[in-house]
Structures are given as C-alpha cells and as structure tokens.
Amino acid sequence: MSLYKVTIDNIEVEVEAGTTILNAARKIGGKVVPPAMCYYSKLEDSGGKCRSCLVKVSQTSATDSRPMPKLVASCRTMVQDGMQVQNTTSAEVLESRKAVTEFLLLNHPLDCPVCDQAGECHLQDLSYEHGLEETNTEEERRTFEPIDIGDYIKLNMNRCILCYRCIMVADQLTDKRHHGVLGRGDHCEIGTYIQKAVDNDFSGNMIDVCPVGALTDRTFRFKSRVWYTNPFDAHRECDKCSGKTVLWLKGEDILRVTGRKDKYGELEEFICNDCRFHHKDIKDWILEGPRKIERHSVISQNHYENKSTSGDNITQ
Amino acid sequence: MARKILLHDIDVANLTDFNVYRNLGGYTAVEKMFKNFTPDQLTEEVKKSGLRGRGGAGFPTGLKWSFLDKKTDKPRYFVCNFDESEPGTFKDRHIGQLNPHQLIEGMILGSYALGVRTAYVYIRGELFYVLKIIEKAIEEAYQNGFLGENIKGSAYSLDLYCQPGAGAYICGEETALLESLEGKRGNPRIKPPFPAVVGLYGCPTVVNNVETIASLPWIINNGAEAYAAIGTEKSKGTKLISACGHINKPGVYEIELGLPVEEFIYSDEYCGGIRNGNKLKAVIAGGSSVPILPAELILKTAKGEPRLLSYESLEEGGFETGTMLGSGGFIVMDDTTCMVKSLLTYARFYHHESCGQCSPCREGTGWMENILRRIDTGKGSMKDIDLLVHIAKHVEGNTICPLGDAAAWPVASAIRHFREEFEEHIKLQQCRFTK
Ligand SMILES: Cc1cc2nc3c(=O)[nH]c(=O)nc-3n(C[C@H](O)[C@H](O)[C@H](O)COP(=O)(O)O)c2cc1C
Ligand code: SF4
Ligand code: SF4
Ligand code: FES
Numbered sequence: 001m002s003l004y005k006v007t008i009d010n011i012e013v014e015v016e017a018g019t020t021i022l023n024a025a026r027k028i029g030g031k032v033v034p035p036a037m038c039y040y041s042k043l044e045d046s047g048g049k050c051r052s053c054l055v056k057v058s059q060t061s062a063t064d065s066r067p068m069p070k071l072v073a074s075c076r077t078m079v080q081d082g083m084q085v086q087n088t089t090s091a092e093v094l095e096s097r098k099a100v101t102e103f104l105l106l107n108h109p110l111d112c113p114v115c116d117q118a119g120e121c122h123l124q125d126l127s128y129e130h131g132l133e134e135t136n137t138e139e140e141r142r143t144f145e146p147i148d149i150g151d152y153i154k155l156n157m158n159r160c161i162l163c164y165r166c167i168m169v170a171d172q173l174t175d176k177r178h179h180g181v182l183g184r185g186d187h188c189e190i191g192t193y194i195q196k197a198v199d200n201d202f203s204g205n206m207i208d209v210c211p212v213g214a215l216t217d218r219t220f221r222f223k224s225r226v227w228y229t230n231p232f233d234a235h236r237e238c239d240k241c242s243g244k245t246v247l248w249l250k251g252e253d254i255l256r257v258t259g260r261k262d263k264y265g266e267l268e269e270f271i272c273n274d275c276r277f278h279h280k281d282i283k284d285w286i287l288e289g290p291r292k293i294e295r296h297s298v299i300s301q302n303h304y305e306n307k308s309t310s311g312d313n314i315t316q
Numbered sequence: 317m318a319r320k321i322l323l324h325d326i327d328v329a330n331l332t333d334f335n336v337y338r339n340l341g342g343y344t345a346v347e348k349m350f351k352n353f354t355p356d357q358l359t360e361e362v363k364k365s366g367l368r369g370r371g372g373a374g375f376p377t378g379l380k381w382s383f384l385d386k387k388t389d390k391p392r393y394f395v396c397n398f399d400e401s402e403p404g405t406f407k408d409r410h411i412g413q414l415n416p417h418q419l420i421e422g423m424i425l426g427s428y429a430l431g432v433r434t435a436y437v438y439i440r441g442e443l444f445y446v447l448k449i450i451e452k453a454i455e456e457a458y459q460n461g462f463l464g465e466n467i468k469g470s471a472y473s474l475d476l477y478c479q480p481g482a483g484a485y486i487c488g489e490e491t492a493l494l495e496s497l498e499g500k501r502g503n504p505r506i507k508p509p510f511p512a513v514v515g516l517y518g519c520p521t522v523v524n525n526v527e528t529i530a531s532l533p534w535i536i537n538n539g540a541e542a543y544a545a546i547g548t549e550k551s552k553g554t555k556l557i558s559a560c561g562h563i564n565k566p567g568v569y570e571i572e573l574g575l576p577v578e579e580f581i582y583s584d585e586y587c588g589g590i591r592n593g594n595k596l597k598a599v600i601a602g603g604s605s606v607p608i609l610p611a612e613l614i615l616k617t618a619k620g621e622p623r624l625l626s627y628e629s630l631e632e633g634g635f636e637t638g639t640m641l642g643s644g645g646f647i648v649m650d651d652t653t654c655m656v657k658s659l660l661t662y663a664r665f666y667h668h669e670s671c672g673q674c675s676p677c678r679e680g681t682g683w684m685e686n687i688l689r690r691i692d693t694g695k696g697s698m699k700d701i702d703l704l705v706h707i708a709k710h711v712e713g714n715t716i717c718p719l720g721d722a723a724a725w726p727v728a729s730a731i732r733h734f735r736e737e738f739e740e741h742i743k744l745q746q747c748r749f750t751k
Contacts, residue, residue, distance in 0.1 A: 048506040070713045099710030103679040139686045185670035186682045
C-alpha cells in the first residue's frame with residue numbers, strides 16, 4: 001500500500017491510499033476532526049448525507065495545486081498525495097457548518113428536556129459548537145406521532161436527521177430488512193409500514209447508531225437522565241454476540257444496556273438484543289470497571305468525568 | 317429557414333410507423349455504421365462533431381463515451397434519460413411521441429460505439445402514452461432486424477427495453493435514475509465513482525439525454541464535419557427549445573445554436589412575440605433550474621452584445637448577469653407577471669421533488685417555500701429577503717446532487733434582479749399584480 005501525505009489544518013499526516021479525509025483527520029485527532037452526523041465507519045456506504053463534515057480542499061494533490069471548486073464531504077472524499085485540507089482554519093467551512101446545523105435543527109422539536117438521548121446526543125453537541133444563538137426561523141415544524149417499531153424501540157420521527165444509519169444496520173446486520181425511508185424530501189420518514197415490525201436479534205443496534213433521540217430504548221424510557229447513571233464495562237457469555245457491553249447503573253439497578261462506543265460515538269462491536277434487553281439483573285454480568293466516556297460533549301462532560309474516575313460510584 | 321436535423325420530418329404523417337421512417341432514410345445510419353465504423357471510430361466521429369449533452373449540463377458526448385471503463389469484463393450499459401420533468405422542458409417528449417425510431421436508431425449507434433449489449437430507455441412515468449409508442453417502435457425494430465441477435469447480419473447484437481419511472485423529478489439525475497432502474501428508491505448516488513466506472517448494477521454505464529441520442533443518426537449520415545459546421549465555436553449543431561409562457565406561439569422549435577434571443581422571441585418563425593403586445597419582463601432560458609434574467613439582460617449581455625442561444629453566450633457574465641442554456645426550456649414572462657408568485661411556484665416544485673437525502677436541500681427547499689409563501693400572502697418582513705439569500709447561498713454547492721443548486725439558483729437570481737418587487741410585496745402586504 002502506498003502512503004499518502006496529507007495536510008489538515010496545517011498538520012501533516014501519512015495515511016494509506018483509499019483513506020477518506022475524515023479518517024485521516026481522525027488519525028491526527030483533536031480539533032481537526034470534522035463532526036460526522038451520518039458517517040459510521042462500520043456501516044458500508046454510510047456518510048455523505050448530513051453535510052456536517054464538509055471541508056475545504058485548498059490543494060487537490062502534489063501534482064494538482066488547484067483547490068477543489070466546492071466544499072467536499074470529508075467522510076466520502078478520498079485523500080490524494082500532497083492534498084491540503086482546511087477544516088477549522090477555513091472561515092467558509094465554519095460558516096457552512098453553521099448553516100448545516102441550522103438546517104438540521106429547522107424541523108427539530110428541540111425537546112431535549114424530555115428526550116432520553118439528551119446528554120449523549122450528537123445533534124446537541126453540534127448545536128453547542130456550531131449553532132446560532134438565536135433562531136432565524138419562525139416556521140412551523142413538521143411533526144409526526146411517535147411510534148413503536150418492534151417491542152423494544154421507540155421511533156420519534158420528529159427528532160430524526162435522516163442519516164440512514166439505522167437503515168444500514170437493518171440492511172447490513174440483520175437478515176431481513178423491516179424498515180426503510182418512506183416519502184420524499186422533508187416529509188421523509190423512517191417507516192415500517194406495519195408498526196412494530198422490527199423483530200430480530202440485532203435490531204437494538206439501531207438505537208446505538210442513531211445520533212439523535214429518534215430511536216430510543218423502550219425499556220429505558222424516561223427512567224433517568226443519562227448523566228445520573230453510571231456506566232460500567234461488563235460482559236457475559238453470549239452465543240450470539242461478544243457479550244461485551246456497557247451497563248448504565250443507578251445503585252445496583254441496571255437501567256440500560258448498550259454497546260461500547262469509541263470517542264466518535266461509534267460502537268466498538270454490535271451487540272445482540274438478548275444482552276441488551278433481557279439481562280437487566282446485575283448477577284447476569286461480570287463487571288469490569290467504570291467506563292471512561294471519551295465524549296467531549298459540553299453537557300455530559302463534567303458528570304461523566306467525575307463519576308467514571310471516582311471508582312466507587314457503583315454504590316452512589 | 318434554419319436547418320432541421322431533429323425535426324426535419326416531424327410533420328410527416330404516421331412517422332411513428334417503421335416503414336414511414338425507413339422510407340425517409342431511417343436506419344441508414346445503422347447500415348453505414350456497420351460498413352464504415354469500428355466502435356472506437358464511431359466515438360471519434362461523435363467527438364469530432366462537437367455534440368454536447370442536451371440533458372442540461374452540456375457535457376461533450378464523445379468525451380463522456382471515452383471515459384467508459386473498458387478494462388473490466390463486466391457488461392456495459394447505455395441508458396437513455398427520458399425522465400424529462402424539468403418545468404418548462406418538453407422537447408424530449410416531442411421526439412418520443414412523434415419520431416420514436418429516430419431515438420431507437422440513436423440508441424443502436426450509441427450502444428454499438430460503447431460495446432453495449434443491453435440498453436434502456438428510462439421514461440418518466442407520467443408519459444405512459446409515449447412509452448406505449450416507444451414500445452411499439454422497439455417491437456417494429458426487432459421485427460425488421462435492427463434490434464436483437466446479429467443485427468442486419470452483423471456480429472453485433474442488442475436488446476433494448478423501455479422502463480417507466482414512478483413520478484419523481486429526481487430520477488432524471490443520472491445516478492438516481494440508475495438506482496430507480498435497479499428497482500430501488502431513487503436517491504442520487506454520492507460521486508465519485510461516476511457511472512462510467514460504476515453505473516447500472518455496478519457496471520460501466522453511459523447515460524445520455526433523448527435529444528443527444530436522437531442527434532446521432534444525422535451525424536453519422538452526414539458526417540461530423542457537417543454537424544460541426546452548424547452553430548458557434550463552442551456550441552455545435554442544433555438544439556430543441558421548448559418555448560412556453562406569455563408568447564404568441566408556444567411550442568418546440570429547433571434552432572441552430574447561436575440564434576439571437578431577440579429573434580427567437582419576436583420572429584414569426586419562432587415564438588412570434590409577446591402575447592397581447594405586452595412588454596417582455598423576464599425569461600428563464602434553460603428550464604426552471606437556471607437563473608432568471610430580466611428582459612434587458614436576456615436580450616443583450618451586460619457588455620451590450622446581443623445575447624445568443626448558445627452555451628457560451630447565455631453564460632456570459634456568470635451568475636451576476638448571465639444564465640445557462642440548460643435543457644432548453646424557455647419560459648417567457650410578460651409584464652403582468654408577479655416575480656414573487658412565480659418564484660413561489662418554482663420553490664414549491666423543488667421542495668416537493670427533493671429526495672431528502674442531504675440536509676441542506678431537504679430542509680432548505682421547504683424553508684424557502686415557506687418564506688416565499690409568507691411574502692406572497694402579505695405576511696413577509698424585510699429580513700425575509702436576506703434570509704432567502706442566506707438559505708440559497710448555503711444550499712448551493714453543499715449538496716449531494718445538483719438539485720440543491722437548481723433549487724437555490726432561481727431564488728438567488730430572482731432576488732438579485734427583482735429585489736424591489738419583493739420589497740414592494742412586503743411593504744404593500746399584497747400583490748400589485750393580482751390585486
Ligand atoms: C435534478 C436533476 C434532474 C435531471 N433531469 C434530467 C432529465 O429529465 N433528462 C435528462 O436528460 N437529464 C436530466 N438531468 C441531467 C442528468 O443527470 C444527466 O446529466 C444527463 O442525462 C446526461 O445526458 P447528456 O450528457 O446527454 O445531457 C437531471 C439532473 C438533475 C440534477
Ligand atoms: S432514526 Fe436515527 S439512525 Fe435512523 S435515520 Fe433517523 S437519525 Fe438516523
Ligand atoms: S440535493 Fe436534494 S435531491 Fe439531491 S441528493 Fe440532496 S436531498 Fe436529494
Ligand atoms: S458525516 Fe459526512 S456527510 Fe454526514
């Protein structure tokens with residue numbers, strides 16, 4: 001494999017040919033990493049849709065010193081040798097990202113106070129970093145009634161940003177797809193036609209890949225704000241998946257089980273519904289220790305940092 | 317009279333019948349092709365003709381063909397884009413309905429040049445009656461040995477199918493078209509890869525517009541030089557213009573590229589002037605997606621030169637004072653037209669047709685429609701105008717496919733050229749035109 005040299009916000013990095021700009025930026029880490037609301041490295045063909053990761057290519061390659069004419073989606077654009085990219089160093093990028101955030105929030109209900117995703121929501125993070133202080137819009141928002149899809153999953157379409165990740169999970173992880181996008185434009189909706197039709201062993205991962213509170217865990221519904229629960233790495237013997245999860249505890253009660261997410265909010269491994277929904281007794285699990293949450297979310301940071309480093313929080 | 321290449325025989329009775337078309341010299345280009353051209357030579361010939369894609373983007377056709385990935389041993393496909401749904405554009409229908417064999421003959425020429433064994437005509441679902449005509453013509457072409465195995469005793473075989481869409485403008489975008497043709501939801505694909513490498517069913521594919529393809533028989537019969545002799549330096553040949561709106565003679569006209577816009581609007585050979593002797597106010601020259609121009613800028617460029625119907629002349633002045641030839645949908649508005657209402661109509665269309673895949677277009681199109689509706693109903697405020705400009709600016713260039721641009725340009729250009737009218741609408745809280 002040939003190695004390509006790429007410069008992102010004046011920092012140089014070497015990556016293999018075929019790497020996207022986003023993944024090159026992730027290799028550098030820190031502030032140069034563009035926010036990614038739809039891309040998901042473990043889902044084939046994901047990305048390109050939300051446009052939050054737009055960057056400026058100020059030099060196409062070592063042999064072509066021209067800039068690319070438009071901003072490009074960093075999650076879907078491959079690096080070239082000698083490419084120069086601007087993320088936070090480009091005013092144009094930051095302005096566009098602000099606009100994308102505005103678009104994503106246009107029809108969003110802003111119901112964080114009653115949303116189970118609050119505290120671990122990527123849209124919340126994006127808005128904090130790139131949102132406007134005051135809204136430009138006085139439009140009525142499009143609304144849908146929340147529905148149950150499957151026994152364990154609640155769909156609140158009002159919050160959906162149509163990243164298509166859940167559909168890719170259904171397509172790529174489960175043997176039979178039960179839902180997809182219906183309709184067109186801003187009246188698109190995640191649909192199953194037959195409500196509660198999603199039923200298979202890995203469907204719960206749709207909750208974990210959803211960047212917002214559109215898909216939430218019905219077994220966790222309104223039980224607690226996430227920042228009042230303590231995340232613990234745990235595992236169990238499972239014949240369907242690795243059994244490696246995070247338990248979200250209050251005292252000794254397991255309020256929720258999720259997969260383990262990396263610092264970009266992506267699952268390290270997909271877990272099965274059995275582990276996720278049917279083992280809510282602490283005796284079912286071998287606890288490994290507090291989970292360090294690496295997310296830089298403005299809202300969640302303090303809570304997570306304090307609790308996960310204190311060690312004895314299981315009895316708090 | 318200007319030379320007619322596409323519409324030469326269009327008034328002949330029963331032209332849709334194979335025999336009528338054949339007796340007028342139809343399918344001789346296919347015979348000539350087998351005699352005189354290898355596939356690569358045919359591609360060269362089309363390159364030499366200077367033919368540019370008539371679907372809107374004006375990309376050189378021969379060049380596009382030469383990008384087709386010939387290294388893989390996968391099958392290749394040739395697809396005719398007959399989704400024609402752009403408001404103001406109705407030229408492809410004219411060919412399909414009245415002269416389907418011209419299109420089929422062009423499909424055979426293109427398929428041969430590209431080494432294609434299976435080709436498709438993807439037709440807009442609402443044009444079901446045209447689909448019937450094309451299917452009958454395809455059947456006749458099979459019966460007469462111009463389609464199927466070993467065409468006219470050659471080693472070359474080709475199957476041609478006609479497939480209707482299901483009512484979506486976005487399926488005219490070539491990669492959405494391919495998704496739809498594969499039986500999927502018509503979402504545009506993220507490019508690269510381009511269809512020339514990964515197209516229909518993952519195989520190398522060329523997509524061309526109906527008019528592009530229908531121009532091929534004449535080029536092969538008369539030679540690339542003859543075609544290139546028509547038109548201007550950068551715009552070769554003839555172009556169909558579908559003219560509509562406030563003119564005396566709406567219809568589909570074939571022009572030699574480079575015709576002055578003024579002549580096109582006012583001469584009796586074409587539009588025959590503005591209805592009721594009214595004054596010309598504005599023109600959308602290339603289908604609803606291109607920037608609108610006020611009368612003075614569509615008749616003359618900012619430099620004061622006569623504006624011509626050619627790619628380069630319409631683009632003269634960039635987006636500040638120019639526009640684009642686009643698909644050739646020529647929409648004329650007289651001085652009774654309200655620019656706010658007219659723009660609202662287009663905004664509503666793009667909102668309705670956005671596939672919803674990417675956030676700027678999905679959200680921005682509806683937002684712009686809402687604001688325009690507010691202004692139209694007298695509830696707008698002055699800051700709405702700047703908000704529209706802001707939204708259009710951030711939809712443009714930031715989307716997966718050009719529908720986002722197509723939604724933004726009409727808004728940006730209408731405000732650029734007719735801002736006072738928007739302001740007046742807001743001040744009066746009503747429309748001066750509809751009273
Ligand atoms: C939203 C959208 C709609 C389009 N609709 C059509 C159409 O109806 N017919 C067409 O030929 N091209 C259409 N195009 C352009 C096609 O993507 C493509 O460029 C064209 O078919 C190529 O053919 P050509 O090179 O012969 O022009 C559309 C593009 C976009 C972005
Ligand atoms: S429900 Fe969630 S995962 Fe699915 S498309 Fe909407 S935002 Fe994405
Ligand atoms: S620009 Fe609009 S139509 Fe094109 S992919 Fe994005 S949402 Fe769909
Ligand atoms: S993460 Fe790249 S477009 Fe959504």
